[in-house]
Amino acid sequence: MxxxxxxxxxxxxxxxxxxxxxxxxxxxxxxxxxxxxxxxxxxxxxxxxxxxxxxxxxxxxxxxxxxxxxxxxxxxxxxxxxxxxxxxQPAVLRTPISKPIFITGLPRSGTTFLHKMLAEDPENRCPAAWETVFPLPRKPDDPPSQRIAAMGRLLAAFERMAPGFRAVHPIDAESPQECSEITAHVFRSYRFQITHHIPRYLAWLRAADHAPAYRFHRVFLQHLQHTDGRPRRFVLKCPDHVFTLGALAEAYPDARIIFLHRDPLEVLASVAGLTAILRRPFTTGANRQAIGQQVAESWLAGAEAILCADAGRLFPEDRVAHLRFRELTAAPMATIASIYERFNLPLLPDVRQRMERRIARLPHGGYGGVKHALADYGIDADAMRPRFAAYAARFNV
Known part of the structure; x- marks a missing residue:
């Protein structure tokens, strides 16, 4: 049927x-x-x-x-x-945004898990899925619960169209959301090419000036903070930031950056599998070979961008933290504590307890349930490993 x-x-x-x-x-x-x-x-x-x-x-x-x-x-x-x-409300655009923290690095390397953990600190402001998709109420007095419920319905509908989606990318309406959903509003976002095969748009995006996207990104944060009524420390996340680090540094000169690192071949298999799941509801045929080629090319470029930023000291050393997936999942609380120490932030006892309770509900970071094979996507592991050798050696993955 x-x-x-x-x-x-x-x-x-x-x-x-x-x-x-x-x-x-x-x-x-x-x-x-x-x-x-x-x-x-x-x-x-x-x-x-x-x-x-x-x-x-x-x-x-x-x-x-x-x-x-x-x-x-x-x-x-x-x-x-x-x-x-x-x-x-012109005061919106006068709202200061100070010292945001950006989580980035290769995808499927623990960025989502870390974002969720840092969201347990009430001093960290992590944009939620519902407010990136529905940032303003339809009527001024509509409560946020209406938009949260609407986001829940969207996610439930997508889960029906793409069975297994939440098994590989756990998310609900109130989960912290990626910045790609914010920059999508001005149509300079890598999130469109994840759900659709659009090669010319992707080629354009790779060569584009991303300053307008980050100008809007900052304005979007100003709206969120103006609504909150008090300043907090924004903690933001998206692997795609690695492609646009220059524009990010220009828009947020006081930003602090967390890079997460993982074995690139594990990354490619996981990203290819997720991409296939995300495309399936919308297209007549999600070509696995084409997905594999796109994923491999994209994240080779991503690894090179990370190496370039590291070698060029794009951000001051004391505002950068490098973490590995295996350490984050094996000892999450110790890894998180190292971030707070690195950036000279207080990690209060009650916040630590909240994080520990969340960790207990997500053993091994909530990862490991679904495995994908590189060969299923036409990716030759033996040919690909040497191409990531410099990245793997530099970050010991």
Missing amino acids: DGMLAALGQRAVTHLGLPDRFLQPDALLHRAKAAEALAAFDGEAPFRMLLEQYRQEADLNFIGCFAARYDALRLLRNLAALKRRETS
């Missing part, structure tokens, strides 16, 4: 021309009333390119057409609403 419904849906996509009808940039900009807000962050060119790639390269299925349209409209409407708030 599922196969029959999928075939009927794909027939509708083909005969009705849904990608061309649903994903026209001018129509979506007009509907969301977001042209001015998008232009403020040089977002129109990447927005148009992304939608063109959706129409021409992504092989969207029936669900994929609707999901891409919903996502684009949601991002545009959020952007327009944030702009209106800045106009009516």
Whole structure:
């Protein structure tokens, strides 16, 4: 029955021309009333390119057409609403953001686990999934619980479409969320290429100026802190920051950076498996070989970017911490304590207890339940290992 419904849906996509009808940039900009807000962050060119790639390269299925349209409209409407708030409440843009901590490094290396642990400290401000997807209420007096519930429904729907998703990437509405969801609002984000095969957009993104994305990122944090009413220490996370460290350093000259490191071949297998799961609901066919090639190329570049930042001392040494996945998962509390010591931050006894309780619920960091094989994605381990040799030697992974 599922196969029959999928075939009927794909027939509708083909005969009705849904990608061309649903994903026209001018129509979506007009509907969301977001042209001015998008232009403020040089977002129109990447927005148009992304939608063109959706129409021409992504092989969207029936669900994929609707999901891409919903996502684009949601991002545009959020952007327009944030702009209106800045106009009516100019104090938002005067909100200071001081000494944020960024967690980055190779993906699947413990970044999510560490982010969750640091979120247990009430002095750490970690943007939650629900507020990155729905940053403002529809009506001023709507409680946050409405947006939290809406995010829960979105995640439940995605879990039905992509069984096993939460087994490899545990998340709920109130979990800390990656920065790629923030920068997606101005359409300069690597998160689009994880869920879709869009090679020209990815090539453009790799060569793009990411200063506009980080300008918006900072504005987004100002909105969150203005809503909170008191300053806290932002703790942010995204592996994709490794590709844009120069723009990050320019936007946040006082940032502190945590790099997480893991055996790159374990990383590639895990990322390829997650990418296949994330693409499956939206496309007529997630090509494993193409996924493997993209993942390998991307994270070779990512490892090289980390080495370059390390060699060039892009950030002052006392504001950088390098951690390894194996140490984080084997001795999480000791590893976390080393971060607080490194950055001269107080780790209070009650915070330590909260973290220890969370660790007890996530043995070995919550990792290890799902395994993926490199060969399933056309990645030759023997050929790939030497290409990561410099990275592996420098960071002892």
